[in-house]
Structure formats: structure tokens, C-alpha cells
Amino acid sequence: MQSIAEILSQELKQKHEYVENVIQLIDEGNTIPFIARYRKEMHGTMDDTTLRNLETRLTYLRNLQQRREEVKKAIENQGKLTQELSDAIDQAQTMTEVEDLYRPYKQKRRTRGSMAREKGLAPLAEAIFAQDGADPALLAQDFINEELGVNTIEDALAGANDIIAEDLSDNADIRKALRELTMRRGNLTCKAEDPEAESVYTLYYDFSQPISRLLDHQILAINRGEKEGILKCTVTLPGNEGAALVCRWALKPQMNVSAFVRAAAEDAYDRLIFPSIQRDIRSELTDRASQGAIHNFALNLKPLLMQPPVKGFVTMGLDPGYRNGCKVAVVDATGKVLDTGVVYPTFSERKKQEAIATLSAMIRKHQVRHIAIGNGTASRETEAMAVEMLRSFPDASYAIVNEAGASVYSASPLAAEEFPEYDVNLRSAVSIARRLQDPLAELVKIDPKAIGVGQYQHDCPQKELDAALGAVVEDCVNAVGVDVNTASRSLLEQVSGLNSTTAKNIVAFREENGPFTSRSQLKKVPKLGPKAFEQCAGFLRVPESKEVLDNTGVHPESYPAAKALLKLLNCDDRSQLPEKLQDFGPQKAAESCGVGEPTLVDIAKELAKPGRDPRDELPAPILRKDVLDMKDLKPGMELTGTVRNVIDFGVFVDIGVHQDGLVHISEVANRRLRHPSEAVQVGDLVKVVVLSVDEKRHRISLSMKQAGKTKAV
Numbered sequence: 001m002q003s004i005a006e007i008l009s010q011e012l013k014q015k016h017e018y019v020e021n022v023i024q025l026i027d028e029g030n031t032i033p034f035i036a037r038y039r040k041e042m043h044g045t046m047d048d049t050t051l052r053n054l055e056t057r058l059t060y061l062r063n064l065q066q067r068r069e070e071v072k073k074a075i076e077n078q079g080k081l082t083q084e085l086s087d088a089i090d091q092a093q094t095m096t097e098v099e100d101l102y103r104p105y106k107q108k109r110r111t112r113g114s115m116a117r118e119k120g121l122a123p124l125a126e127a128i129f130a131q132d133g134a135d136p137a138l139l140a141q142d143f144i145n146e147e148l149g150v151n152t153i154e155d156a157l158a159g160a161n162d163i164i165a166e167d168l169s170d171n172a173d174i175r176k177a178l179r180e181l182t183m184r185r186g187n188l189t190c191k192a193e194d195p196e197a198e199s200v201y202t203l204y205y206d207f208s209q210p211i212s213r214l215l216d217h218q219i220l221a222i223n224r225g226e227k228e229g230i231l232k233c234t235v236t237l238p239g240n241e242g243a244a245l246v247c248r249w250a251l252k253p254q255m256n257v258s259a260f261v262r263a264a265a266e267d268a269y270d271r272l273i274f275p276s277i278q279r280d281i282r283s284e285l286t287d288r289a290s291q292g293a294i295h296n297f298a299l300n301l302k303p304l305l306m307q308p309p310v311k312g313f314v315t316m317g318l319d320p321g322y323r324n325g326c327k328v329a330v331v332d333a334t335g336k337v338l339d340t341g342v343v344y345p346t347f348s349e350r351k352k353q354e355a356i357a358t359l360s361a362m363i364r365k366h367q368v369r370h371i372a373i374g375n376g377t378a379s380r381e382t383e384a385m386a387v388e389m390l391r392s393f394p395d396a397s398y399a400i401v402n403e404a405g406a407s408v409y410s411a412s413p414l415a416a417e418e419f420p421e422y423d424v425n426l427r428s429a430v431s432i433a434r435r436l437q438d439p440l441a442e443l444v445k446i447d448p449k450a451i452g453v454g455q456y457q458h459d460c461p462q463k464e465l466d467a468a469l470g471a472v473v474e475d476c477v478n479a480v481g482v483d484v485n486t487a488s489r490s491l492l493e494q495v496s497g498l499n500s501t502t503a504k505n506i507v508a509f510r511e512e513n514g515p516f517t518s519r520s521q522l523k524k525v526p527k528l529g530p531k532a533f534e535q536c537a538g539f540l541r542v543p544e545s546k547e548v549l550d551n552t553g554v555h556p557e558s559y560p561a562a563k564a565l566l567k568l569l570n571c572d573d574r575s576q577l578p579e580k581l582q583d584f585g586p587q588k589a590a591e592s593c594g595v596g597e598p599t600l601v602d603i604a605k606e607l608a609k610p611g612r613d614p615r616d617e618l619p620a621p622i623l624r625k626d627v628l629d630m631k632d633l634k635p636g637m638e639l640t641g642t643v644r645n646v647i648d649f650g651v652f653v654d655i656g657v658h659q660d661g662l663v664h665i666s667e668v669a670n671r672r673l674r675h676p677s678e679a680v681q682v683g684d685l686v687k688v689v690v691l692s693v694d695e696k697r698h699r700i701s702l703s704m705k706q707a708g709k710t711k712a713v
Helices: 006-013 015-026 032-038 046-078 083-091 093-103 112-119 124-130 134-145 153-167 172-185 216-227 243-251 259-305 351-368 380-392 406-410 413-418 424-435 438-442 463-480 489-494 500-513 520-522 531-540 556-569 573-586 586-593 596-607
Strands: 187-192 206-210 229-234 315-317 325-329 337-343 370-374 397-401 638-647 652-653 661-664 685-694 699-703
Touching: 006 015, 006 046, 006 556, 015 046, 032 463, 032 531, 046 083, 046 093, 046 463, 046 685, 083 093, 083 216, 093 172, 112 124, 112 153, 124 153, 124 259, 153 172, 153 243, 153 259, 172 259, 187 216, 216 259, 229 259, 229 586, 259 438, 259 463, 259 638, 315 351, 315 424, 325 351, 325 424, 337 351, 337 424, 351 380, 370 380, 370 424, 370 531, 370 699, 380 397, 397 424, 406 413, 406 424, 413 424, 424 438, 438 463, 489 500, 520 531, 520 661, 531 556, 531 661, 556 573, 556 586, 556 596, 573 586, 573 596, 586 596
Parallel strands: 315 370, 370 397, 661 699
Antiparallel strands: 187 206, 187 229, 315 325, 325 337, 638 652, 638 685, 652 661, 685 699
């Protein structure tokens, strides 16, 4: 039997030694960000996504191996474990296959088959199933026993039928073959419980699709409709293929086929096997769709978190609203709150002019350069007011910010701790302003599920979803790095090697002792031991340190190598280090400096741009000065927009009106796509052409593949 490392090597197409190294590093308690960044020589420069997949698969395979051993032990305790069965269990590739093999030996509640065995009918069932030409009725005569409740030949034959049917239903080979047949040839059929009722599931009121062609979003939508009692769904096989398969397994290849065994096989299929297979198939489809939804959510979350920050400017956050007005917060370049207020631009023209006057005074007083407007209720009216106001401020601009989760954060204990003096509504305005300044630092405070870039996320296994999204947040935070002297506790918690306790202790330490002046000072933080320091040090930046390396991604363990590189290349202009290193020869330099080549290349990049933010290399968000209304849109108009969400069937794009437009997957690119994420990701700036506008239903249809044929707006 292959080792787990060998299986992972084949599945991930990675060298066996690298996989073994990663397994060892994980078992030693190293985090994925640390392994990805600082142990490249050991894993052959796998990226964090590959390492996460390896870790997830490693956990599954270890659980599978543990379950194999548990099942073998349970069967052995019954004295029924044969070498053949043991080998079959060892070769099972999935949990389902292991459970199928264990099924005949599992402790069950009383069934018709078990009650027939209690009546002594097992030998009769065996004799009939032998299919040697004997008449079942004649065989049954010897098993009539009124004391055991077998009063007639019919009673004996009914019991034998139940035993044969149950034995066939417990057959792992039959179940596997039928499961594969159903996945290949079966259909999922849906009907409405009430065909006249209005619902969002009308598409599935009379729906039938081959299982092999079902899309993930269809599966999750159908599941939800069924859960809400609107849909009734079944798995079907064409003709009599399922029963025929079971009969082929049960019947001996002979001219005089046993009608009794055929009837028992058909009963096993209808009553026991196929209902169970249906549940298995639905469960497998749901698992697949959930994994797809989780993957897509994580795929969308990463670019959202990695949106370029708009740093260094005083920013005004506007949280639009009707009845309770528009909440306002002004924050300085570091995110510190300077001013707050509430205005009512939607009440009347007079109130709108009062709002403009109030906001204009704030802009002048605090030298506001950017305005962040939440995209929720009353966003369009607030945007129109902002455009009118900004005509008096030619140096200022605004951006529409996705406010998903802002209300969740505002009402959280974390927000109450951070802003105890502010009303819940004002906290959301602060969050919106900070989202423009530094999306990552602000969004880590919010449950990723509330950020709004997923699809059917509430229908997915929440534990797996939380783990996947938490991994994305962790990877993003560590890819960017964290200023240890300004980071919030929420941000610090996401740093490799830190947890809520050590993050809280770092904040308490700097409040008590002042800003950190070196990375080594972190060792004095309570409960931050040597292992935690090793894992976190490279991701924490200390701009106030006299040691330049403390404000880079160079790990303290590599400081001697970094200094040796500077001495070796004798480069006055550090920005030229990567080029100088290539000219000198990375491998030769690595041998001289005592580290691996990938590590030395990373060191050169970090020394070339100390304190660099990888997000700065991405396209900046669109800052607008004018506003479009849905009625301004005409078919054929070309615009530039920002991708807000990427889902199975298309892409939602913010084009500067209140309603995001939808680019159907067929309009994303001039080639066939399995998923829109093959072409775009959240945060991308894209050119789109308006195909149609439905003002009544608030729907805008867009095309990306047709862009470039008309003048952009």
C-alpha cells in the first residue's frame, strides 16, 4: 500500500521529498504562511494555495487511514476479518468505500432481514441463493416452525427473501457499481410542491438534468428550495438499468434463472439499495457543490482583501440611509476619527443643501481628499449629492465602497471596545472610510461570511467554510505584513504564530512601554515564546527600528545572510540588488551567504524596497467625480467598472450606478470558460458594454467580450 506522502506526491504532482518535508514541517507546528515564505528550499517553492491543499488532503488521508484501522479492528473483534477483506479495506480510496465494506458487519437496528435470521431462516436463504435448481417451496417446508412464528411456506419464503435482499444491499461491489452508474446515467428531477406558488425557484418547478451535467449553483439552489418545502426532488435512472444491474450480480449465469432470486434482487433494489444510493448521491453532489462554493468564495475574498489601499489622505466615510439619515465620519491618514455627524440629504431639497453645507465645512476643516460612500440603501441619492458638492472641491474625489458586513462589525463587541463613545451607526461610517484607506486592515474585523462575495455560503458546511476563509485572511495578512506599532488586535490575530491572547498582549505591551523599537523586543511580550516568535517575526514590521531589516520581510534568522549579501555585492543603490544578484549568479551568491537560492532572491527583493506593500503593484480603485443613473445607460454604451463578485454563472460589475450589472459567463470572454474566475477576479478593472437595461426589475446586462468596439465612457 502506498504511503500518504506517495499519494500526495502523485495527486499534487510534487516531488516526494518535498511533500515529506512539508508533512514534517506541518507536524512540527509550523504555519502555512511561514512554510510558504521561509522554508522554500524544503518544499520547492510551492505556493500557499498548493500548501493549503496539501494540508487539507493530508488531514483527509490520515482520517481515512484511522477509519480503516477502526473498521478492521471492529470486524476482527467479531472474528470475521479475513485477509481478503483486510486488503480490500486497505485499498479503499474513500470513506464511502470503507463504510460500504463495513456495512455487513455494522451493528444495526432490527430489520426484516435480522428478524428472519432470528427465526432460523438463514440456511433457507443460502440454499435458495445457491440457485442449484431446487424448488424454493420444497426447501421451505423444512423451515416451518410455529414456535418461531414461521407458520406457513409463504412465511418461510418471505423471510428468505428479506435475508437475500438485505445481503445484496450490503454488498460493497453492488453499491459501488450502482453509485457509479447513477452518477454517469442518472437524472435529478424536481417538481414544485405547489406549481401555482410564486417563488425564486420557478426555474426548477419542472426540472430534469443529467447528474453528470448538474452545475454547483443548481445543486445548492435545489437543496435550498427543497429545504424550504417549495421543491420535491428525486434521483432517477432511465428504464430498468438499476434493477438490472443488481440482478446481474445476484443471478447465476444459467438457462433456468431463479425467479425467486430475481424477485429478491428487485426487492433489494427498490426497497433498500436505491433509496440509500439516492441519499449517497445527493450527499455527494452537495459536498461537491459546497466545496465549489467555498472555493469560489475564497477565490473572491482574496482579491477583495488585497485591494490596493488609498493611503496617506484624510477620508470621509458616508453610510447612506433614508429614515435615520446619512451617517458621516472623517478619519485622518492613519484611520483616527477626527469628526462625526448625521445629515439628511434624502428628506428634501432644503435638507440636501443643508447636508452639502455641513459636509463642505468638514471637508474644508479637515482637508478631506477622498469620500467613501457605502453602496447600500440610499447610496444613489447620496452619491448624487456628493457629486454636486464636489464641484466646489476639484481636488477631492469619491469612491463607492462595498459596505457588506459594516453593520455586523458596528454592532460587534470589537467595535464597542474600539469606539465606546460612538453610536452603532457612526461606527459603520468609520468602517466605510477605513475600507477605502486600507481594505485588509478593516475587513479582518468582520466575519468573512458577511463580506458578501460568495454564493450560497449559508448553505455550505460552516466549519469548512470558516476554515477556508480564515486561511485566505491569514495568507493575505501575512503576504502584506503588519506594522506591529499600529496594527489592531484583530489584524495581529491573523499573523502567523499569533493568537487572540498573544495579539492582545502585544497591544497591551506597546500601550504600556511605548512603540516597539526592534523585532527582538517581541520576545519580551508575555506568552510569546520562541516558537511563536519564529513563526511571526518575519511578518511583523517595525518601522521605528534602527535595524532596516526589521521593516522588511526578511526573517531574523536570515539577517546574517542579508548582511553578507550586501557586503558581497557592494551595492550602493539597494534598489538594484535583484539585478546585481542575477548578474553575480544567485546560486554562487547563495553558497557564499549560507542560505538557499530562493531565500536569497527574496532577501534581495526585500532589501530593494524596505517596507514595500505588494498591494501597491495592483490597479488602484476607481475614484469618481461624476455620477451615472440607470436611466442614463443605453445599449451599446461602453464603460469602465470594478468586478464586485464572481459566481458560477457570471460576473457582477460596479459601473458607477446604484445597481451592479451582470456579465453572463457567455459574455465574459471570446473563449469557452468553465468558470468566470478563469478570466477575472474581484477588484479587477474591466471594460464593459451595456447590452440591456431593465429599470423596472433593476437589472443591467453587460458584456466584456464586446468591449473595445465602441468609445469608452
